[in-house]
Amino acid sequence: MARPDFRHQLEQAQRQNRSLLCVGLDPEPSRLPEALRDQPDALFAFCAAIVDATADRVCAFKPQIAYFAAHSGGEAQLERLLAHIRAVAPQVPVILDAKRGDIGSTAAQYAREAFERYGADALTLSPYMGSDSISPYWDYPQRGLFLLCRTSNPGGDDLQQLPLQDAAGPPGERLYERVARLAASQWDPHGQTGLVVGATYPQELARVRELAPGLPLLVPGVGAQGGDAAAVVRAGWAGPGTLVVNASRAVIYAGSGTDFAQAARAAAQALRDELNAALAAPL
Ligand SMILES: O=c1ccn([C@@H]2O[C@H](COP(=O)(O)O)[C@@H](O)[C@H]2O)c(=O)[nH]1
Numbered sequence: 001m002a003r004p005d006f007r008h009q010l011e012q013a014q015r016q017n018r019s020l021l022c023v024g025l026d027p028e029p030s031r032l033p034e035a036l037r038d039q040p041d042a043l044f045a046f047c048a049a050i051v052d053a054t055a056d057r058v059c060a061f062k063p064q065i066a067y068f069a070a071h072s073g074g075e076a077q078l079e080r081l082l083a084h085i086r087a088v089a090p091q092v093p094v095i096l097d098a099k100r101g102d103i104g105s106t107a108a109q110y111a112r113e114a115f116e117r118y119g120a121d122a123l124t125l126s127p128y129m130g131s132d133s134i135s136p137y138w139d140y141p142q143r144g145l146f147l148l149c150r151t152s153n154p155g156g157d158d159l160q161q162l163p164l165q166d167a168a169g170p171p172g173e174r175l176y177e178r179v180a181r182l183a184a185s186q187w188d189p190h191g192q193t194g195l196v197v198g199a200t201y202p203q204e205l206a207r208v209r210e211l212a213p214g215l216p217l218l219v220p221g222v223g224a225q226g227g228d229a230a231a232v233v234r235a236g237w238a239g240p241g242t243l244v245v246n247a248s249r250a251v252i253y254a255g256s257g258t259d260f261a262q263a264a265r266a267a268a269q270a271l272r273d274e275l276n277a278a279l280a281a282p283l
Contacts, residue, residue, distance in 0.1 A: 003121075003142070004142075005142040005143075005192070006093060006121050006142065006143055006144030006192060007144065007191065007192070007241050008241075009121055010059060010060065010093055010144070010216060010241045010244065011240045011241030012091065013058075013059040013091055013092050013093060014059040014283055015240055015283060017057060017059060018272075018282070019057055019058050019272045019275070020059060020237075020244065020245050020272070020275045020276070020283075021059060021245055021246075021268060021271050021272045021275060022058060022059060022060040022062050022095065022218070022244045022245065022246040023050065023058050023061055023062070023246075023252070023268055024061075024062045024064060024097070024248025024249075024251070025047045025050065025061055025062065025064070025067070025081070026063075026067045026248045026252065027042075027043045027047055028067060029043070033046070033260045040073070041077055043067070043068060043074055043077045043078075043081075044077040044078075044080050044081050044084075046252075046260075047081050048081060048084050049260070050251070051084065051085055051089060052088060053261035053262060053265040054264055054265050055085075055089035055092055057265065057268045057272050058092060058268060058272075059092070059093075059244060060092060060093050060094065060095050060122075060244055061085055061089075061092060061095070062094075062095045062096075062218075062246050062248070063082075063094065063096060064097040064098075064248070065078065065096060065097065065098040078118065079118060082094055082118050082119050082120065083119070093121035094119075094120050094121050095120065095122040095123070095124065095144065095146065095218065095244070096118055096120035096122070096123050097124045098110070098123060099124050099126050100114070100126065101126030101127065101128060101133050102129065102133060103129070103132070104132045104133065104135065104136050107133050107134070107135075108136040108139075110136075111123075111137045111140060115143050120143070121143060122143055122144030122145065122146060122194075123137065123143065123145060123146070124146045124147075124148065124196060125145055125146065125147050125148070126148050127148065127179055127182075127187070128148075128159075131182075134187060138190055141192055142192070144193075144194055145192055146194045146195060146196050146218045147183050147193065147195055148179075148195075149179045149180055149183070149195040149196055149208055150196075150198060150205070151197075151198050152198025152199060152200045152201070152220050152221035152225055153198070153200075156176075156201075160174070160175050160176040160179075161174050161175070161176065162174065162175045164178060169181065176204065177207065177208075179195070180208045180212045181211050181212075183212055183215060184212035184213075184214075184215055188215075194217060194218060195208055195212060195215055195216075195217050195218070196217075196218045196219075196220070197217050197218075197219055198219065198220060198221040199219045199220065199221030199222045199225070199245065200226065202228065202231040202232060202234075202235045205217070205219065205232065205235040205236050206236075208236075209236055209238060213238060215242070216241060217236050217242065217243055218246060219232050219236060219243065219244065219245045220246040220248075222245055222247050223247035223250025224247075224248070224250050229271065229274045229278065230274065230277070230278035232245055232275075232278075233245075233275055233278035233279060237278075237279060237280075240283065245275055247267075247268075250267060250271070251264050251267045251271065252264055254266065254267035
């Protein structure tokens with residue numbers, strides 16, 4: 001049977017697992033439990049154990065491609081990991097975090113890599129090369145696209161907060177606001193677009209929600225980066241399928257011993273409950 005489109009997958013996973021939590025899969029070899037560290041497929045083995053332990057507590061998984069591509073043989077382990085998620089948790093969509101952005105001909109190759117090679121359900125993109133760097137991904141209308149809008153890092157201010165003075169928007173519109181407005185209009189011809197907004201900037205998150213009332217927002221920055229989970233829900237929630245809150249290190253490194261997967265499950269459960277407690281009505 002054909003998989004539903006990303007928005008429906010996300011909505012279904014959120015309802016089924018009663019969860020807004022996305023677990024980020026960012027395996028750093030020096031932080032893996034000792035028992036796994038020397039295994040040739042340690043990245044896969046670690047992430048697969050986290051997936052198995054948390055699949056009924058999350059609405060998505062988000063592997064960050066750099067943690068795999070940085071190591072010889074790592075991309076093959078990422079391919080294996082996506083196949084594993086598909087086999088053990090077909091109801092949970094996978095957002096490949098690659099933050100791609102390039103001219104159209106190269107973008108077409110990145111799209112093929114994400115959606116055909118890895119079989120990801122959604123992909124993060126940097127939109128700062130403009131519409132022709134995004135349009136090749138529209139050839140995969142079933143897959144989700146999350147455009148970087150207001151990122152979680154302090155340096156995001158350097159460009160994303162710049163006021164614009166051109167005729168295409170209201171005077172003083174910030175660059176991140178322009179991205180949100182475009183994503184909610186001409187940059188979303190197939191209803192597949194979402195935005196990345198950091199949990200560390202709840203005011204901007206609320207502003208993005210005003211500008212893009214129905215778009216899914218992928219919100220990294222709770223846990224290790226200190227974002228407030230309840231504030232994220234208050235600012236970003238607009239109904240099932242509209243808010244995905246990512247935590248990577250706070251979940252995957254919750255434990256470091258042989259019980260690391262159980263520790264990850266407990267951390268995911270606690271974060272899921274914290275997010276749910278901030279919802280006005282249960283999922
Ligand atoms: O603005 C952004 C965009 C992406 N990320 C990514 O999310 C995770 C966050 O990891 P934590 O361990 O929960 O801090 C990581 O993969 C980043 O590359 C982000 O942090 N901010």
